[in-house]
Amino acid sequence: MNDAFLAAWNSIPPQRPEVLSAYLAKLTRRIAVDRIRRNAAEKRGGGEWEAALEEMEDVLPGRADPAGELEAKELEAAVGRFLKSLPEADRLLFLARYWHFRPMAEIARAMGCREGAVRTRLHRLRRRLKALLEKEGYLS
Numbered sequence: 001m002n003d004a005f006l007a008a009w010n011s012i013p014p015q016r017p018e019v020l021s022a023y024l025a026k027l028t029r030r031i032a033v034d035r036i037r038r039n040a041a042e043k044r045g046g047g048e049w050e051a052a053l054e055e056m057e058d059v060l061p062g063r064a065d066p067a068g069e070l071e072a073k074e075l076e077a078a079v080g081r082f083l084k085s086l087p088e089a090d091r092l093l094f095l096a097r098y099w100h101f102r103p104m105a106e107i108a109r110a111m112g113c114r115e116g117a118v119r120t121r122l123h124r125l126r127r128r129l130k131a132l133l134e135k136e137g138y139l140s
Helices: 002-011 020-043 048-056 066-085 088-098 104-111 115-135
Strands: none
Touching (some): 048 115, 066 088, 066 115
């Protein structure tokens, strides 16, 4: 409600609404929709995807052109083989971070361990993935 009144205060001087109640309802609805969208975005990763992608930056090669589609599919298959080779706990950890973009603190709580342990395990998993990709020729 305070956000709606602040928005009204900031917008009324240049424009005078004909029906104040309708104008306030419109402002309130817009603020509520924006908040719902922001909350939904947080559920889809809320910025964690950037951190997760930065962690994977030195492991996964980038595609420079559309001709790299075949290589991308082969790379996808290699990552799939890597994931299948992992024990279930490591696979779930890897997917929680790099597929679902969960914050490390949330993963640590779910696993019942310290955040540092999650960081260490993820670092080791990234090293193993990088070694596999180098062995298969995706990285030099």
